[in-house]
Amino acid sequence: MTRDPLKELERFAEEVSRASGDNLVSLILYGSAARGDFDPERSDLNLLMILREVTPATLRPLGDAVRNWVRRGQPPPWIFSEAGFRASADVFPMEIEDMKEAHRVLRGSSPFGDIKVERTHLRAQLEREARQKLLQLRAHYAATEADGKALSRLVESSFRSFLVVFRALVRVAGEAPPRTPEALVQSASAIAGLDLEAFRWALDRNAGKKVAPLGPYDPIAARYLEAIERLVLHIDSLA
Structure with missing residues (x-):
């Protein structure tokens, strides 16, 4: 992470603009930096790049800019062609809904005007993503339960990864996801019938509050895992 990521x-936006010229349609910032809860110590800068044409020849001029961006500790941008992005709403509905809700146009124009996400596609990806994240959580929980520090890191990182699941669940229920993690988890917990307090340690930790680290075999972590298990069961039951 750079000292001044913004x-x-x-700088990256200017390099991309010069390298791509008229082939650049949109360069979009999304994620925590666009939602207003960016933390330079923990957050990434997530970028969507849309080009008129995507070929080896049009990607080559972007090489230096993208390499330098990744070397600074940032994830590489998602790169789409115009046609490819319009056709992706059924494949990446969760990501596109997140982008539509909170984004900043760095160069070019917004690409979201005529993009429509179907509820059936959103629900299908929601189940797949939730199941995958749960499988990862179970495996890491088994490996770290005896180590309080590792268990603390696991719950903290897992919670952040599940925020996108909470947002998608609220959207599938026909509601607008609240912007703050506290309100979002409260809304998702009400929809799925979850124990909000099972997420209290993770919420406070995510908010930067001073909370004691977890200990070995900590019941707080077990309660968190049980709540995630119930969350996924609820998602499975959605029609």
């Missing part, structure tokens, strides 16, 4: 973001 300054580096503008």
